[in-house]
Amino acid sequence: MSTRTFVIVVTLLSALLAGTVVGGYLIWSRTDQGGVAMIGGPFTLVDQTGRTVTQDTLKGKWSLIYFGYTYCPDVCPTSLSTMTLALEALPPEMVEKITPVFISVDPERDTVEQLALYHESFHPSFLMLTGTPEQVREAARAYRVYYRKAENDSATEYLMDHSSITYLMDPKGNYVTHFGHDVTAEGMAETLKKTIGG
Numbered sequence: 001m002s003t004r005t006f007v008i009v010v011t012l013l014s015a016l017l018a019g020t021v022v023g024g025y026l027i028w029s030r031t032d033q034g035g036v037a038m039i040g041g042p043f044t045l046v047d048q049t050g051r052t053v054t055q056d057t058l059k060g061k062w063s064l065i066y067f068g069y070t071y072c073p074d075v076c077p078t079s080l081s082t083m084t085l086a087l088e089a090l091p092p093e094m095v096e097k098i099t100p101v102f103i104s105v106d107p108e109r110d111t112v113e114q115l116a117l118y119h120e121s122f123h124p125s126f127l128m129l130t131g132t133p134e135q136v137r138e139a140a141r142a143y144r145v146y147y148r149k150a151e152n153d154s155a156t157e158y159l160m161d162h163s164s165i166t167y168l169m170d171p172k173g174n175y176v177t178h179f180g181h182d183v184t185a186e187g188m189a190e191t192l193k194k195t196i197g198g
Contacts, residue, residue, distance in 0.1 A: 039167055039175035041142030045103065045129040048115040053129055055142075055173055062098045062176075062196055063169040067145045069106035069160050070118040075181060077121070079164060084123040085185035090192060095125070097171075097196055103139055104130040105147035105162050143167060168195065 040055070047053050064083055068076030083100050090098075100123055104110035107130050110118075115128040130136070140147060147162035164181040166188075176195060179188055 039143055039178075040169055040173050043135065043139035043142055045131040045135055045139060046112060048112060048119045048128040050112050053127060057127075058099055058101065058169070059173055060171050062171060062192075063101055063167075063173075064098060065101045065103065065143065065167045065169060066165075067103045067105050067140060067143065067147065067162060068164070069104050069162070070110050070114055071106065072160070075164050079166060079181060080122045080126075082183060082185045082188060083166065084126075086188035086192065087123050087125070089185060089189040094193070094196060098125075098192070100126045102126055102128045103136070103143075104128070105136060105140060105145070106149075106160050107131055107133050107136045109156070168192070 042055050044052065044054050066076075066079055066083065068079065070076070080100075080102060087095050087098065087100060102115075102118075102122075104115065110130045112130065115130055119126055119128050129139075131139070139145075145163050145165075147160055150159040150161055152158040166179040166183070168176045168178065168191075170176050177191065179191070
């Protein structure tokens, strides 16, 4: 590859990345006329045991919701580990008020059985959800989450591009705040303490 071709490729990749970041932000930042973030809404999925889970299943507790996929090499396991460590840093009575949720954006590979295996690596209270491609699209749309399959000729060996945001929802299912990928477990735990209280 010539130097000129290399520069063009890098420039195009940089533009694509910038577009992805901006697009993800615009999707996330949509608000209603009252300035309330339009995050959350109806969904129907299944968890790692095969049980049907809807938005109503989460009501009554605070929810930490993250969209990703089990074959993710780094970002997803790091984010779920951060959530796990944050929960472990909280007193048990506060942990009981929180449901950590992982929603797959890769339903083709993330079966119930796959999620059950993945669940073993993180906090035991995690709900790990999947569904049909359409059900996943509906859930992602409700939470303004961006995702798409990266270009690849393989039917099984591929990566997923996706937003990396953890949403905190209140017991009524309303958006409260969010955590970026760079949040530390200590920072997340501190925010949860301040927001949820004893």
